Amino acid sequence: MNTIDPSLYLHNQPKERTPSPELGKDEFLKILMTQLQNQDPLNPMDDKQFISQMATFSSLEQTMNMAKSIDTLVQSQLISPVIQYSHMINKVVTYQEIDEQTGNVTEQKSSKVTAVSQQDGWAILELANGEKVYADAIIEVRNNVEDKKDMKQDEA
Template sequence: MNKIDPTLYLQSQQTSRAPSNDLGKDEFLKILMTQLQNQDPTNPMDDRDFIAQMSQFSTLEQTMNMAKSIDDLVQSQLISPVIQYSHMIGKEISYQAIDKETGQKLDVEKGNVIAVSQKEGWAILELDNGEKVYADAVLQVSDPKSNSNKS
């Protein structure tokens, strides 16, 4: 007959724990249950105190959920270059034209942005003259309506 050594189980258990600054639902409920179990029976916790603690916890939880939602929204907005540069549609831009074969700089050209797309994480402005320009190559942005009033 084989006998199981109980010390093996104890030796395999984690002996230290890492402290955490986060107080989640489970931790709060454990604290609350401990508080209720150890209260003085001759002077129990007032219902109002209990309700106030639950209300504070609920408010904190909702605030944390809202903060996470806002962070997620901000991250999703930062990821999409199309959204970042969509305000450029309808604007006139000036850009340094480059010869596609030689890579040499040509004259500064202008065009109106008609669409925004993305390629490999980079925003590409599609112009009414058929050109596609990386957004970081733009030298100037102007409103074509204000330019037509100058004539």
């Protein structure tokens, strides 16, 4: 018995197209070229109208390029949370522990930051006491006293 390979069915399936509400550069040029090709030879398009359409196209293209440039600028300004909080490594931070059930502060703890990581766009500080704390939970940052002692010994 011969069987037909199911992958052959997929090749002949109609392709789904999603119409775009935006008129792009290529679509604009196609419409303009079709308009020029199908114009009445006895009543050709007015040159002022043609120039107006080209100016509109040029303006549209410049606006699209500017939007792309702004998007690129915005993306470049977004700093990774790891980079943003890396200056906190070797600093001593104070944070509050909050009871998950009551939402009340149970105690304040301090520890030295040993590393910074990222999870779901949030900066997480890894501490010398083994805990991991979200950066927004930090209520105080100060220099490590031991580092200052080491610097004074190096100067002597």
